[in-house]
Amino acid sequence: MVKKKxxxxxxxxxxxxxxxxxxxxxxxxxxxxxxDYDTMTRPHTRKTLPVLAWQDVRRESRLFSLLSGLxxxxxxxxxxxxxxxxxxxxxxxxxxxxxxxxDYTAENMDHGRAWGVLTYKGKQESEPxxxxxxxxxxxxxxxxxxxxxxxxxxxxxxPPIRYVSYPPLLRAMLxxxxxxxxxGSAAEEPTLPLKRDVLLSKEYFRSQEKKRERQEGTAV
Amino acid sequence: MTxxxxxxxxxxxxxxxxxxEREKDHQNLSLMAALxxxxxxxxxxxxxxxxxxxxxxxxxxxxxxxAEYYLYKFRxxxxxxxxxxxTVHSWVRxxxxxxxxxxALHTLKNKVQxxxxxxxxxxxLLIDSxxxxxxxxxxxxxxxxxMLQESFNLLTTQILSMYALSSYLATKPELxxxxxxxxxxxxxxxxxxxxxxxxxxxxxxxxALLGKVEMAAxxxxxxxxxxxxxxxxxxxxxxxxxxxxxxxxxxxxxxxxAVDYLExxxxxxxxxxxxxxxxxxxxxxxxxxxxxxxxxxDQAEREKLPLYASRFKELSGQLQSGGKVDPSxxxxxxxxxxxxxxxxxxxxxxxQYQRKVGEWEAERQQLIRREKEMRERAEExxxxxxxxxxxxx
Numbered sequence: 001m002v003k004k005k006x007x008x009x010x011x012x013x014x015x016x017x018x019x020x021x022x023x024x025x026x027x028x029x030x031x032x033x034x035x036d037y038d039t040m041t042r043p044h045t046r047k048t049l050p051v052l053a054w055q056d057v058r059r060e061s062r063l064f065s066l067l068s069g070l071x072x073x074x075x076x077x078x079x080x081x082x083x084x085x086x087x088x089x090x091x092x093x094x095x096x097x098x099x100x101x102x103d104y105t106a107e108n109m110d111h112g113r114a115w116g117v118l119t120y121k122g123k124q125e126s127e128p129x130x131x132x133x134x135x136x137x138x139x140x141x142x143x144x145x146x147x148x149x150x151x152x153x154x155x156x157x158x159p160p161i162r163y164v165s166y167p168p169l170l171r172a173m174l175x176x177x178x179x180x181x182x183x184g185s186a187a188e189e190p191t192l193p194l195k196r197d198v199l200l201s202k203e204y205f206r207s208q209e210k211k212r213e214r215q216e217g218t219a220v
Numbered sequence: 221m222t223x224x225x226x227x228x229x230x231x232x233x234x235x236x237x238x239x240x241e242r243e244k245d246h247q248n249l250s251l252m253a254a255l256x257x258x259x260x261x262x263x264x265x266x267x268x269x270x271x272x273x274x275x276x277x278x279x280x281x282x283x284x285x286x287a288e289y290y291l292y293k294f295r296x297x298x299x300x301x302x303x304x305x306x307t308v309h310s311w312v313r314x315x316x317x318x319x320x321x322x323x324a325l326h327t328l329k330n331k332v333q334x335x336x337x338x339x340x341x342x343x344x345l346l347i348d349s350x351x352x353x354x355x356x357x358x359x360x361x362x363x364x365x366x367m368l369q370e371s372f373n374l375l376t377t378q379i380l381s382m383y384a385l386s387s388y389l390a391t392k393p394e395l396x397x398x399x400x401x402x403x404x405x406x407x408x409x410x411x412x413x414x415x416x417x418x419x420x421x422x423x424x425x426x427x428a429l430l431g432k433v434e435m436a437a438x439x440x441x442x443x444x445x446x447x448x449x450x451x452x453x454x455x456x457x458x459x460x461x462x463x464x465x466x467x468x469x470x471x472x473x474x475x476x477x478a479v480d481y482l483e484x485x486x487x488x489x490x491x492x493x494x495x496x497x498x499x500x501x502x503x504x505x506x507x508x509x510x511x512x513x514x515x516x517x518d519q520a521e522r523e524k525l526p527l528y529a530s531r532f533k534e535l536s537g538q539l540q541s542g543g544k545v546d547p548s549x550x551x552x553x554x555x556x557x558x559x560x561x562x563x564x565x566x567x568x569x570x571x572q573y574q575r576k577v578g579e580w581e582a583e584r585q586q587l588i589r590r591e592k593e594m595r596e597r598a599e600e601x602x603x604x605x606x607x608x609x610x611x612x613x
Contacts, residue, residue, distance in 0.1 A: 104300055146449050
């Protein structure tokens, strides 16, 4: 049979120490997302930013550049992104900040992670999520005296979902299946909705993972 | 007008008695400094109680500088969120006591580095001390900070900042582009909170200044770093204010110098545009490269300038005929506001301040108690461990 595996304790210990050191010396947000504004490269990865973004990087500011100058790091304020303003100007989209974890090693408290409630195209979500693209030079603060007017939105009612009949062969198969199951042919014609119900999305898989974790508990 | 130049806030407001009555926590500053240095060396977080004790126990001007250094270090530690309101308040009080007003202004200007975000009462104290010393430029810098925090909530703050801004503008200083931007924004946001003629005149003047910056440097230069709206057309907004005042039948008027300023501005801009277009025909090659960088929005703004000028003429005619132009300058309007409103507005402020001081005290005592408990617990554990080690040997 298989030879018995030798237990290498020292290698195990070395692996743990290496993992600990990596955790302790992991690059902070300020190092990862630092940018040299003259050459438009990131010193951490030595990669250059795409050329179409250069004008935005020069003119706009990152989220934390705005948050660092506000009381309590701007918790409760609304922030938009310039790309949203140009993409769909009539439907307001904004983040409302709820929690901020700032990277204290940064010189100007310029980097970190933030969480908030998103309202995308007028539809507000229920749970606070982590904000993505925080380090993009794209963010704008919504002034308090303009907040009310900014949030105004009359949503255009969505047109009702249209239905289409199945291709003939598939339809025949479905009807035959129905007859076998003894539903009878009195049931209505099978139709295909033209709006895709995405069952297998990223949120679905994430929720499944969380459910599995909750059931299993910790690994023994 | 010396009576209102000496002090705006009443003596009761700026009294330090309530603040001094708090329970003192005397600590030796050098010991605390050494303790903090040791904690920072070992990479542990410093508690907010330590830094608040340090700031409370400042007793001379040199120690103000030391405290500034430790505030900087605290801001750049993992506990930067927990800098307490009362620490900031006591820092400002101590600075004013030891005559370190410029130090307080320096930390306020670099609020990102020092984490200095005072609340409304503290802002009022600071603006008042600058006005008392007739340092209107410094007072305007403080008002700029208030504007950046958008904390014009109390009536006292609004009145004080309007006074500071109008006094500064009355000295007719030479304004750089950034100064125009900050003054315009402060006037606009402060004026939006007030519904009377002072507020409306301030809004008009603010929009005019911002429109000037917009014409000169583009809309991005206007709203970058400020809580302002990014839609271009600040001159249009100024004209909309004039239209609104002309239309409403109420008592609100616009100050004459605000309207005059806007008129002079429009004339300057139109003449500058005319001269640029006449000289532009000579140097087309060099200018074309410069024009490509200009945004289409900014160009559209410039094209609207003659439209603005004509609309301004008709609106100012309407205002004159409706008797809506107040001949007194902005400063006089503000002084009248001060006389009417300041004394009555101070009352609720002081009650709220008393309540807040009570809350801060309660929190501070709770923190002290918690620290003592943790120290006792750590002591017990250490003794238990020592006893276990002695028993094991």
